[in-house]
Amino acid sequence: MKITIVGTGYVGLVTGATFSEIGHNVMCVDNDESKVKKLKRLEMPIYEEGLEDMVKRNVKAGRLSFSTSIKEGTEFATVIFIAVGTPPGYKGEANMSYVERVGREVAENMKSYRLLVEKSTVIVNTNQQLKRTMNKYLEDDIPFDVASNPEFLREGTAIKDAFHPDRIVVGVESPQGAKLLREIYEPIVTSSKCEYLEMNIASAELTKHAANSFLAMKISFINAVSRICEMTGADIKQVAHGIGLDERIGKSFLYAGVGYGGSCFPKDVDAFIRMGDEVGYSLNILKEVQKININQREHMMRKLQHELWVLEDKVIAVLGLAFKPGTDDVREAPSLYFIPQLLERKAKLKLWDPIAREKFDQIHPGLSYFKTPLECCKDADAVLILTEWPEVRNLDLKKLKDVLKVPIVIDGRNVFEPVEMEKRGFIYKCVGREPGKPIDKK
Numbered sequence: 436m437k438i439t440i441v442g443t444g445y446v447g448l449v450t451g452a453t454f455s456e457i458g459h460n461v462m463c464v465d466n467d468e469s470k471v472k473k474l475k476r477l478e479m480p481i482y483e484e485g486l487e488d489m490v491k492r493n494v495k496a497g498r499l500s501f502s503t504s505i506k507e508g509t510e511f512a513t514v515i516f517i518a519v520g521t522p523p524g525y526k527g528e529a530n531m532s533y534v535e536r537v538g539r540e541v542a543e544n545m546k547s548y549r550l551l552v553e554k555s556t557v558i559v560n561t562n563q564q565l566k567r568t569m570n571k572y573l574e575d576d577i578p579f580d581v582a583s584n585p586e587f588l589r590e591g592t593a594i595k596d597a598f599h600p601d602r603i604v605v606g607v608e609s610p611q612g613a614k615l616l617r618e619i620y621e622p623i624v625t626s627s628k629c630e631y632l633e634m635n636i637a638s639a640e641l642t643k644h645a646a647n648s649f650l651a652m653k654i655s656f657i658n659a660v661s662r663i664c665e666m667t668g669a670d671i672k673q674v675a676h677g678i679g680l681d682e683r684i685g686k687s688f689l690y691a692g693v694g695y696g697g698s699c700f701p702k703d704v705d706a707f708i709r710m711g712d713e714v715g716y717s718l719n720i721l722k723e724v725q726k727i728n729i730n731q732r733e734h735m736m737r738k739l740q741h742e743l744w745v746l747e748d749k750v751i752a753v754l755g756l757a758f759k760p761g762t763d764d765v766r767e768a769p770s771l772y773f774i775p776q777l778l779e780r781k782a783k784l785k786l787w788d789p790i791a792r793e794k795f796d797q798i799h800p801g802l803s804y805f806k807t808p809l810e811c812c813k814d815a816d817a818v819l820i821l822t823e824w825p826e827v828r829n830l831d832l833k834k835l836k837d838v839l840k841v842p843i844v845i846d847g848r849n850v851f852e853p854v855e856m857e858k859r860g861f862i863y864k865c866v867g868r869e870p871g872k873p874i875d876k877k
């Protein structure tokens with residue numbers, strides 16, 4: 436089937452490549468000319484494992500093309516996915532201006548039936564505004580449908596998630612819209628045997644915000660428990676394991692650390708709270724989730740400050756800038772909280788990240804980057820771990836100790852074992868775990 440995807444970012448490009456891989460004929464549209472030029476040269480504007488090969492393969496096979504023109508995209512296909520950004524707006528509510536603009540431009544250019552699918556994360560009942568907008572800008576009485584198909588892929592494992600989703604959620608209100616979406620997803624549903632959920636549009640829209648808010652809540656919950664661990668001598672890893680084996684709770688998202696970041700959780704929790712306020716139900720539970728998240732970063736900063744006493748002129752090696760391993764995305768990453776704070780306190784920073792350097796440099800230009808974690812840590816007064824990249828997990832601890840000026844490791848991701856770090860002579864501060872309280876397994 437012919438499909439147009441408007442917005443060629445982390446979601447749009449992965450979705451476009453996936454749809455073309457399963458045999459559809461896809462046009463990816465983006466109004467960022469430099470991005471489209473890059474893609475036409477087969478250069479990837481983002482990093483995602485396996486993406487480059489898949490894009491190249493499908494472009495060569497003639498199933499995937501790129502354009503800057505919504506007019507071209509609207510003429511190209513009956514089904515048009517909207518995958519543009521929905522960043523935080525003026526008061527934290529989701530900014531729907533990009534979605535609205537796509538709706539308007541599609542309406543102005545369509546000459547026959549089109550199905551417009553919201554893949555971007557949108558506030559519940561966005562479909563109604565989209566329909567009103569389209570009706571205003573349509574020249575003739577041309578039929579159209581709006582549907583919702585929220586995206587659940589995770590950066591870093593996006594390709595795997597696209598082919599093996601836990602579920603596919605679609606919100607539809609017409610048989611024609613439902614049929615088209617079923618046809619698009621049929622190969623993935625058949626091969627992955629995932630659940631394909633059809634529901635009304637408002638439910639599909641709400642499912643996305645509710646899912647992300649729940650996951651953020653799990654992270655803040657375990658972070659809150661980690662604070663109690665620090666005060667009582669309990670160990671958060673053991674506690675998380677103990678509760679996670681309960682099937683009703685589940686093991687995932689129970690990792691204490693410097694808090695959640697990325698382009699989705701912070702903004703989606705915020706947007707969900709604003710939406711609740713607007714309809715007259717205060718989602719106080721999520722307001723607390725946000726507070727815990729911010730507090731967790733401040734707490735880590737206090738640990739660093741405590742160990743170094745004075746930050747001015749101290750050399751701090753920061754390992755990891757991306758909001759999580761496997762991606763170059765630094766949106767709302769913890770690094771964006773710590774690095775400005777450290778610069779303000781006049782610390783001397785050495786930075787390392789295997790792929791997010793370029794994206795980080797666009798926000799904070801002129802900082803010093805190093806090729807390997809060990810080079811980065813050479814002669815540092817302290818190490819601050821913000822992303823649990825494999826290169827950090829696999830660090831040779833003897834070499835690390837040798838290159839550091841002072842063996843202080845502040846670990847925001849609980850990468851190492853406190854007892855071992857202490858044995859090796861490090862001053863090691865992590866999250867919800869204190870050395871000196873090993874379990875006697877004998």
Ligand SMILES: NC(=O)c1ccc[n+]([C@@H]2O[C@H](COP(=O)([O-])OP(=O)(O)OC[C@H]3O[C@@H](n4cnc5c(N)ncnc54)[C@H](O)[C@@H]3O)[C@@H](O)[C@H]2O)c1
Nearest residue numbers: 442443444445446465466467519520521533555556586590
């Ligand atoms: N990144 C994720 O992991 C993820 C996961 C699930 C859902 N989402 C949601 O998907 C949506 C897209 O997220 P993303 O991370 O891919 O964003 P992104 O910023 O990486 O990409 C959005 C793209 O849309 C383009 N764009 C904006 N306005 C346009 C217009 N009028 N016409 C054509 N192109 C336009 C931008 O140039 C950009 O390339 C958001 O709503 C996000 O919340 C993201």
